[in-house]
Amino acid sequence: MMMNNFFLPNGMGAVEAEYHEFPLEEYNSNPFIQALPPLIDKQTIIKKLMSPISYKEEERNMDSAYRLHLIHRLYKLFQPLPIHLSIWNTIHTLIYQGYIARNPFDKDYRRYINKTGKQIINRTFDINSRADFRTTANSATLIGYSGMGKTTTVGRVISNIPQIVVHNYYNYQHFNQIQLTHLTLQTPHNSSLKSLTLQFFMKIDELLGTNTFQKQVSRNLSTDAMLPLMGQVALNVGIGMLIIDEIQHLQNRGVQQMMNYFVTLMNSFGVPILFVGTPASYSVFQNEFRISRRVSGNGEIIWNNMENDKEFYFFLESIWRYQWNQKYVPLTKDLVDIFYEQTQGVSDLIVKLFVNVQEMCITNGKEEFTVDMIKRCAENQFRLMKPMLDAIRSKNIYKMAQFEDLRKIEYTSDIQISKPSKERIEVIQSKTKVVKEATKKITVHKKRNVKRVVDNGDDDIRVLLKISGDTTPYQLLVEKDYIDNMALWMEGEGK
Template identity: 65%
Template sequence: MSKNVILPSGMEAHEAKYMDFPIPEYNHNPFIQALPPLVDKQEIIKKLTLTPSYKEEERNIDSTYRLHIIQRLYKFFQPLPIHIQIWNMINTSIMQGYIARNPFDKEYKRYVNETGKQIINRTYEINRSINFRTTASSGILIGLSGMGKTTAVNAVLRHIPQIIIHNRYNGQHFSRIQTPHLTLQAPHNSSLKALCLQFFMKIDELLQTNNFKKYVSRNLSVDAMLPIMGQVAQNVGLGILVIDEIQHLQNRGIQQMMNYFVTLMNSFGVSIIFIGTPASYHIFQNELRIARRVSGSGEIIWNNMKNDKEFRFFLESIWRFQWIRRFTSLNDDLIALFYEETQGISDLIVQLFVNAQYLAIESGKEELTVRLIKKVAEAQFRLMKPMLDAIRSGNPYKISLYEDIKRIEITNSSMRVMKEQAITKNEKEKVEIKKVMTNKLAVPGRKRMIKAADYKEDDIRSLFAHAVKSGKSQYQLLLDYGHIDDMTYWREW
């Protein structure tokens, strides 16, 4: 068991404890071996499950206190199959990204030193070709608002130390600080400078460094700060960068932002996880370089739950936490009602259940009825009614009015479709280019020449054909037919 150390910043760090993996490429690398061991599905579920404190006798205490107790339900977390996917995506991205960044690898150390010198001398070029073979990748989590994307990612990251302190490794002196993960919010104005400053502030907050003051006080340009951000990421052993609310990126700055994320992966070896609503889907469709970096299990599409076993399981899991006097058993009518009112959006399910209990206690009814739940839903979800109505309708046009609730249909792999679309587009362009080149190189006479008789009467090209026969110039014919004005008038005037 590793020891916990309190840093000057007040943050808790873990002293590195190394373990061997049955995977050869994960060994002889302190950044990987200091991470928590890999676990199976059952262990993942145990680690992620979070149930509120509950005692049967609490249902009999005064209503004043029970109104406060039911707020515990907002801490409820029931793992579903998609949470296991998120767990695996995050852990895989971190470990795989570290493979090429072994601090004891001579080639990697040489590359880091050369890059550092170039950054100091301001000769580093973001888009330069490099001889560093990265193992970093990007993962994408796209889901409807209210499904708990950020909550799920944070739940997984809680089981990965954010700061690891290294002192000795395999009998050698190795004094390093490792930061396996860091979360940033996508800047609303798509500003790369805002991204850099947010990054420096977060690192300073964690490690009590002075990056923000150092680079802001020097009034460095964005071009100068971007490689420094990558260098700092290398220095602190950053494993994965989580970019939340990616849909906030605006059209004008999307390409620049995405170009830099590709640089972070390619040049600095940092894996990236993007989190966003369906409104962000087009960003990845338009960025082939990001899409192609996503592995087969690296994209997760999280739609609202269907009215099936998963929804019923989620509702049953939370239903047992009742603080009303008369416990209400879950039946098919209540299940149908909850789905109708929430459309399988997990956050709304919890809200409806909490507020239904609140009204039942406050009104003195002390039980959950269909009428009471409908009343609560009508009051609590008034602002969301247009969006929920759109989801209920299943009408693509109505749903498209609200980008955050678009349901992304998955065939085999959405990102695979993106890649295929991008590749198909490239292939089509190649075919078009080939056609043009073929036509240019075609031998004259093999293709039937178009004659004047082939043109329609109102086709302007027929005038040019007639001009040859009549002996008039093309300009004169255009003038005679009224297609252009006589400029003589304007010269004389």
């Protein structure tokens, strides 16, 4: 059946809840789960994700002025790869599993919501206390190179899940509830937890037409007071999953506080979280075992650049048919190799290079590109990215570590090992420099072989002892009044 779409009073689109029966027992008897789309197989997922673009062979004969615009259709193309299926399954698992413990028709869960709500109103809720609630919420991380399409892929996946679902009746019972299946937040550049909280309230108000943000700002509450309110709103609107994008913006001073709250959101309020970021964010999760254990609860998806293998060939082949030059150029091994050499398997750069080389051919009237033209085009268009591409091309971890977004994460014996961070390399280099300088000073000192000359005064004990001759040290010290003559003390005691 087709979903009944309508608009909320604020103009946002929503759907009326339709309940599906699942073969999994734990997914039934819960309106939050049953209102979600049915799970689908791999082939259907690929069809859902795929976004082909319009193309007709006769368009290659159009005037160049129009073809220069037609080639920009390539930016809208989305070709599913195996990693996209992993992201799809991870997101759906997070949302569906996270709702299991949050069944609004479960008496224990309703009791917990009421109890927590009263504590928040009375300001007795302790965010660090152990919640009397067994959550099924989990988290996952998506870490990958800039330009691989992390945010775009997450957006395409969640676009297949209605964001706002309105419930009216469930099993012939009144059930007036708005369900927000997912919400995306951007990590503040200053790692401010208050900024993240206010962003949360603003997004909720934008989607649902509420005035939560205005109320919280007018009350001028502290961050600690606002955090429980954020959790309460998450409970009230049945948030299925929080997506925290650009997590690499977290700075050292804000990591601990923000991560602690994310853990609390999962434990106390049952909200699953997907963290999305570049390799620079990997060290954020490795700093503390407790955080690492929680954020990798539903797995880690590591998205490095493509190797020059079957996957890269498949991706390039999928866009190759979209040529608007008058002379069609077949895909050869030389062309595959030059495209990899100039893009290093970064999805965004592959598409941009393919667009730009076609634009060059149309503009100069040659209407056919060659290996040399591709190389020249890349040199002109990717001039700013040359240091980064050279670092990837070198496969030198120290060069790549200069650009945090390019730090490659490898798998070794099923253990994920991160390459040394830029900070770590700087520490090592600094220590090496200190050792070298110290060694150099020692060497110079030995070469000079300069003896130290100390000018001691006449009353220096060391000088007196050297010139004492036959006089014993004791007699010398007595004569010079450094110590008392003990014989006089003995005679005094005899008297």
